[in-house]
Amino acid sequence: MIDPSVFRRVSFFADLEAGELDALSRAANVRHYSAGEPILREAEPGDLFFVLVEGEVKVFVDSQDGREVVLTHLQAGDFFGEMALLEEENRSASVTALTDSELVALGRDDFLAVLGRDFTLTRKILKTLSARLRRANDVIESLALQDVGGRLARYLVRLADESGQAPVDGHFVVHRPTHQEIANSIGATRETVNRMLKQFEDRKLIRIKGSTVWVPAEVPPGARENEWRRR
Numbered sequence: 001m002i003d004p005s006v007f008r009r010v011s012f013f014a015d016l017e018a019g020e021l022d023a024l025s026r027a028a029n030v031r032h033y034s035a036g037e038p039i040l041r042e043a044e045p046g047d048l049f050f051v052l053v054e055g056e057v058k059v060f061v062d063s064q065d066g067r068e069v070v071l072t073h074l075q076a077g078d079f080f081g082e083m084a085l086l087e088e089e090n091r092s093a094s095v096t097a098l099t100d101s102e103l104v105a106l107g108r109d110d111f112l113a114v115l116g117r118d119f120t121l122t123r124k125i126l127k128t129l130s131a132r133l134r135r136a137n138d139v140i141e142s143l144a145l146q147d148v149g150g151r152l153a154r155y156l157v158r159l160a161d162e163s164g165q166a167p168v169d170g171h172f173v174v175h176r177p178t179h180q181e182i183a184n185s186i187g188a189t190r191e192t193v194n195r196m197l198k199q200f201e202d203r204k205l206i207r208i209k210g211s212t213v214w215v216p217a218e219v220p221p222g223a224r225e226n227e228w229r230r231r
Contacts, residue, residue, distance in 0.1 A: 001025050006104065011077045012051050015120050027110035033097040040095040046084020049111040052076050055101025061093050070184040073177065082125060085111055151186040152196050156206065160215040167217035176213045
């Protein structure tokens with residue numbers, strides 16, 4: 001049985017009553033994954049719902065030419081695996097731990113039972129799925145209508161928006177994924193991402209130090225509005 005305090009550490013479960021937390025503690029299990037370790041594989045049967053307690057994971061698919069396409073990064077408090085459970089289909093994407101991660105896992109029957117007993121979680125899932133659909137539409141629009149510079153700018157803005165941090169001195173301070181991870185997310189090569197980041201820095205659109213990037217909270221001077229707009 002899981003210590004109920006584990007659930008209190010995750011915003012997804014924060015509003016549940018004590019009785020529901022006790023029921024979860026009996027039904028769920030805690031899993032630990034090392035950085036780089038696969039959690040889910042695309043096309044495999046989906047019978048578990050995961051909530052990320054600590055760490056960071058990436059969600060990705062493999063293209064027909066064998067290239068990895070990163071769909072999103074998830075952090076503590078996020079969940080995944082719900083689509084396969086709700087649709088009773090195989091996994092639509094793969095998930096790998098980017099850092100050492102702790103997750104809570106629920107089987108399909110227990111997951112559906114929790115949703116049936118408490119609409120709070122159902123509402124959170126619907127809200128998150130809506131936000132993910134909006135983000136997917138944004139990515140599709142970016143890939144279809146913008147050049148690499150525009151896609152990179154929108155990626156950095158989205159990274160800042162999803163950081164959950166308040167801006168400091170007019171900038172969001174965010175941890176930058178690797179150049180290859182960014183390239184996989186925006187449909188570019190690592191070399192192009194490296195070159196474009198350097199150009200952005202030279203134009204003083206962003207600041208970079210190591211893996212930390214300062215992303216402007218407002219559209220920076222000299223940038224095109226359609227590249228840097230926030231949603």
